[in-house]
Amino acid sequence: MENFDHVVAGTDGAGCTVRHLRCEACGDPLPYGARLCPRCGPARLAWAPGSGKGVLRSYVIYHRSYDPDMPAPYAVSIVELDEGPRLLARxxxxxxxxxxxxxxxxxxxxxxxxxxxxDDKG
Structure with a gap:
């Protein structure tokens, strides 16, 4: 599993799995970058399973490469996962x-x- 600070992604044999942080007290997913639940404060957090599917909310195309593994142009997006949280990803x-x-x-x-x-199905 790869840890991306707010989400954890890995493969389960059937494809990519994405887990995200969720408050155990109220069940809300944590917003991107949050360290505490906005509703409950310093409640207990846990990794929750996700589908790895979501909706593209916004994106930007970079025309300059800042990493040799990411030649320009490339797109960075804000994706809202079906389970609620939004995250940044390529x-x-x-x-x-x-x-x-x-x-x-x-x-x-x-x-x-x-x-x-x-998503080929949607």
Missing amino acids: LEMPDRGSPAPGMRVTAELKNGCLVFRP
Whole structure:
């Protein structure tokens, strides 16, 4: 499992699994970057399983490479997981044209990095 601070991603043999932090007291998912539950404060947190599916909310295309493993241009997105939390991750659009906010996406691990791609089923 790879730990991305707010989410944990790994493979379960059937594809990429994504777990996220959730408050055990109220059940709410933690917002991106939060260390405490906005509703309960310093309540107990736990990793919750997720589907690895979500909706593209926003994205930006970088035209300059800041990492040799990520040649420009590349897209970084904000994805809202079906379970509630939003997170930042790379977006890949293989032969699909331009990304569109509202489109369904699915997570995968690529070279140890969490990446979202368009969901073939939605």
